[in-house]
Amino acid sequence: MAKKIVVIPGDGIGEEITNSAVAVMKRVAERFSLDLEYEYKDAGGTAYDKFGVPLPEDTLNACKSADGILFGAVGGDKWDNVEPALRPEKAILGLRKGLGLYANLRPVKVADSLTEYSPLKPELVKGVDLVIVRELVGGIYFGEKCESEQHNGAERAWDLENYSVPEVQRIARLAFETAKLRRGVVTSVDKANVLATSRLWRRTVAQVAKEYPEVELKNLYVDNTAMQLAVRPAQFDVILTGNLFGDILSDEAAVIGGSIGMMPSASIGELTSLYEPIHGSAPDIAGKGIANPVGTILSAAMLFRYSLKEEQAAVAIEQAVDKALNQGWRTADLWHEGLKKADTDTMTQAVIDCI
Structure with missing residues (x-):
């Protein structure tokens, strides 16, 4: 058919x-x-x-x-x-x-003929070939929120960040399956030194990693990842992260190639x-x-x-x-x-x- x-x-x-x-x-x-x-x-x-x-x-x-x-x-x-x-x-x-559509895949691959267009030095972007796997339907974007309320005499607003174990398991398995088709390295990005949701994220990803012994798992905090994308982007294979962090990092990574007109994406459902x-x-x-x-x-x-x-x-x-x-x-x-x-x-x- x-x-x-x-x-x-x-x-x-x-x-x-x-x-x-x-x-x-x-x-x-x-x-x-x-x-x-x-x-x-x-x-x-x-x-x-x-x-x-x-x-x-x-x-x-x-x-x-x-x-x-x-x-x-x-x-x-x-x-x-x-x-x-x-x-x-x-x-x-x-x-x-x-x-x-629960996952966004954003590949960033810089052809040798296009290194001159990157804002980074050619020697830094040569060989860059990574994929960001971003969770797309959970996290702070889809949590409860309040536009305005009074608290202790002052106006405030808030957004609730939350992830469940099944949500993290699903996106993690996609990242590991993607890595199996590539160079076999997943870098899970979180803020586990500060956020409770990130600590659950890191624990759950580590459990999923046991199902994929052929894939190497690394962990990085999001601030360090942002820096590493600017100073040594070629080190990454598959970057796995949540909705908010993935939104920011994928836009940063897109600039590495020098033109967003060259960048594809997939939303997996x-x-x-x-x-x-x-x-x-x-x-x-x-x-x-x-x-x-x-x-x-x-x-x-x-x-x-x-x-x-x-x-x-x-x-x-x-x-x-x-x-x-x-x-x-x-x-x-x-x-x-x-x-x-x-x-x-x-x-x-x-x-x-x-x-």
């Missing part, structure tokens, strides 16, 4: 970059004789304009029955004055909840999984055909790896991207004199030609 891929272009440059990724996916499917079918659905501001809601039930239902979801980007200043509950970004939160670049909808360049499609193309590679279990197809895409970059192709965000300047379609074709 054909594998069903739901494509949600979203807003801004979303249509352009998802079109690029689908073109690459079709070429890879042809090479490896894979049967894929694509269904396009609306979400974000585009869906709000059409249906009055950022995430129509029809879109969510289609996603629930999909083998994988390719997502573009949502948002834009066009919808700045929409009431908060209907803003385009609510589509992502609705998909996370509706699909049980109980029903299915969603794949998207980490950048936004870039409404200022939408429709100009100059957006960098590589982050979305690499997100499609992750879809092949994690949802379709087609490792050869995933590697073929990643190697094709590296080859196109080594040939000198760059979109406007990365181009400088001496390189080959490409628009969105040209960059996409350069990757396809390398498959």
